[in-house]
Amino acid sequence: MSRLLPALGVSLLIAVGASLACLPLMALMFLMPYFVAVQRSRSSAYCVALVYYTGASWALIQGARNFFGPTPSRLDSVGLWLLSSSILASPFAMLWTSRRDQMAWRIPIATVINALPPLGIIGWASPLTSAGLLFPGTEWLGVITIAAVPGLLIVRPRMTAGIGAVMIVLSNFLFGGGPAAPSGWQAVDTDFGGIAHGGSSAVAAFLAADRIQELARSSKAHVIIFPRNGRTGVDGGYQPVLATNARRTPSERKNDRFRGRHADDPTRIEGERLPRIPERRPGCRRQF
Numbered sequence: 001m002s003r004l005l006p007a008l009g010v011s012l013l014i015a016v017g018a019s020l021a022c023l024p025l026m027a028l029m030f031l032m033p034y035f036v037a038v039q040r041s042r043s044s045a046y047c048v049a050l051v052y053y054t055g056a057s058w059a060l061i062q063g064a065r066n067f068f069g070p071t072p073s074r075l076d077s078v079g080l081w082l083l084s085s086s087i088l089a090s091p092f093a094m095l096w097t098s099r100r101d102q103m104a105w106r107i108p109i110a111t112v113i114n115a116l117p118p119l120g121i122i123g124w125a126s127p128l129t130s131a132g133l134l135f136p137g138t139e140w141l142g143v144i145t146i147a148a149v150p151g152l153l154i155v156r157p158r159m160t161a162g163i164g165a166v167m168i169v170l171s172n173f174l175f176g177g178g179p180a181a182p183s184g185w186q187a188v189d190t191d192f193g194g195i196a197h198g199g200s201s202a203v204a205a206f207l208a209a210d211r212i213q214e215l216a217r218s219s220k221a222h223v224i225i226f227p228r229n230g231r232t233g234v235d236g237g238y239q240p241v242l243a244t245n246a247r248r249t250p251s252e253r254k255n256d257r258f259r260g261r262h263a264d265d266p267t268r269i270e271g272e273r274l275p276r277i278p279e280r281r282p283g284c285r286r287q288f
Contacts, residue, residue, distance in 0.1 A: 003038055003039060003040065003044070004039060004044045004047065004048070007035035007036075007038070007039065007048045008047065008048060008051050010031070010035065011031075011032050011035050011048050011049075011051055011052040011055070012051050012052070012055045013025065014028050014029055014031065014032065014052070014055075015029075015032075015051070015052045015053070015054075015055030015056035015125060016055045016056070016058070018056055018125060018129070019055070019056050019057070019058060019059060019125070023133060026129060026130065026133060027130050027133040027134055028130065029125065029126075029127045029129050029130045030127045030128075030130040030131075030134075030146050030149060030150060031127075031150065032048070032049065032052045032127050032150075033092065033107045033108075033110065033111055033127055033150035033151070034107075034149075034150040034153050034154070035048050036048050036049050036092045036096065036107070036110075037096070037103045037106075037107050037150060037151065037153075037154050038154065039096070040098070042093055042096050043093075045092060045093055045096040046089055046090075046092070046093035046096075048092075049088070049089035049092040049093065050085055050086060050089040052089070052125070053084070053085035053088045053089050053125060054081065054082070054085040056124065056125030057081060057084060057085055057124055057125060058081065060077065060080055060081040060084065061077045061078060061081050062077070064076055064077035064080050064081070084122050087119065087122070088114055088119065088122065088123065088124075088125075091109075091110040091113040091114055091119070092107075092110045094110075095107070095109055095110040100154050100155060101155060103151050103154045103155070104148075104151040104152055104154060104155045105151060106151065107150050107151040107154075108147040108148050108150070108151050111126070111127055111128060111147050111150075112147060114126060115128055127146070127147075127150070128143055128146055128147060130146050131143045131145070131146040134146065134168050134171070134172075135167065135168065135171045136171055136172060136175045137171060137174065137175025138171050138175070142171065145164075145167065149164055182223075184221055184222035184223060185221055185222070185223045185224075185225065186219055186221035186223070186224050186225070187224075187225045188215055188219075188224060188225065188226055189227065190208075190211075190212070190226060190227055212226060
């Protein structure tokens with residue numbers, strides 16, 4: 001219990017800070033596996049991991065409508081939050097052991113399991129995220145190092161802390177600064193007032209879609225990235241489509257030229273409206 005309460009408090013602080021994009025706390029995300037490893041029982045180790053993932057993913061309660069539509073019940077939201085957190089915490093509990101000499105390889109394996117599919121599909125708040133802040137520019141070396149450090153802190157704490165501190169200073173000195181954007185790529189932020197979440201008219205959704213098409217046509221980039229809900233229509237009416245000229249047939253290209261499109265149009269995320277045709281009632285005309 002003397003180890004559990006401080007570990008729970010620090011893990012929760014790091015998790016909530018990471019969910020709010022607090023960079024100093026995001027740099028400490030790699031410590032969660034260490035707090036799991038130092039526990040004296042499997043249940044305590046699971047509690048630490050569970051508190052971490054629930055604290056990091058609390059926004060799912062509000063964001064569940066991205067998964068379940070514009071009007072999910074509170075039970076759906078809380079269920080998604082708790083279920084995903086429980087699943088992500090499980091590898092740390094299953095690989096926990098009281099034998100400290102084995103934690104050097106068990107903890108990195110648990111971390112990697114959460115980062116790779118199938119768990120990697122919901123593997124948010126991964127402790128590996130710290131690699132980008134502590135070891136910028138080191139690519140896979142930084143990822144491997146950040147995965148190994150929590151386990152090594154158990155068996156060789158002083159040596160690991162010393163070598164890790166030197167690596168952090170050197171990597172930030174040599175490769176400090178944000179990474180350059182890929183050549184020919186452009187990220188576009190939008191603010192359409194939550195057209196994906198109900199409470200918006202079809203006219204607002206159409207204007208948003210038209211605005212995105214205008215941005216895509218005016219851009220000189222080859223790949224344009226929009227927010228995930230940038231083309232989501234009212235009540236889920238839009239289905240996401242990746243539009244690219246690279247796979248279009250000659251007849252489709254000819255059609256594109258007739259419509260004013262060009263072969264060098266950029267790849268972009270589009271959506272297509274799925275019309276909902278009401279059932280025909282006796283004595284009434286079909287409506288569209």
